[in-house]
Amino acid sequence: MPVSRMRMLPPLLPPAGDGQRIGLFGGSFNPPHEGHRHVTLLALARLQLDAVWWLVTPGNPLKAGHEIEPLSQRMQAARACAAHPRIAVSDVEAQAGLRYTIDILHYLKKRRPDLAFVWIMGADGLTHFHRWRNWRDIARVMPICVVDRPDHSRAATASIAGQALARYRLREEAAPRLPATLPPAWVFLHGPRLPISSTQIRARDADG
Secondary structure, three states, X not given: OOHHHHHOOOOOOOOOOOOOEEEEEEEOOOOOOHHHHHHHHHHHHHOOOOEEEEEEOOOOHHHOOOOOOOHXXXXXXXXXXXXXXXXXXXXXXXXXXXXXXXXXXXXXXXXXXXXXXXXXXXXXXXXXXXXXXXXXXXXXXXXXXXXXXXXXXXXXXXXXXXXXXXXXXXXXXXXXXXXXXXXXXXXXXXXXXXXXXXXXXXXXXXXX
């Protein structure tokens, strides 16, 4: 196949059957760790999802200047960390040449309009959500699942985004309805919390 033809092929997406409920968990995964897996498995169970896609980003615009491992290494580490038949690791953002969450959400909904997508983030993500590009549009495009994280329970719901989106919050027991709920809609899931983060791991490694 000619090179020009190969470049025109659309990025590969993880497999999914028509109508499936798919969670999207994006991040730099620098490095991936058991906390990522814990958040994913909690969302899988409580939202009754068919699968969760880990969207490993080329970089994080909010963390410019931070040292980051090559994408290929982070993808390999993410696959090893996920180790679950219902967790798929994807670099579709890099393949599609996209940088911001809002763009990848529009892209995936256009590519797979038959799927019921939910955006997954930790409570620490909601705390800083108002700094994301077009964060209000993200909330209008896709339902959001926020999973509790150590030291962020109150800060998340009291944050700028948490307050702005408060009226769209579902009761926790209604979590299984979230993938079928028209956005804006979100739920805050509580459960066991792992006190671990990529930042802590990098700091520990730097200290030897």
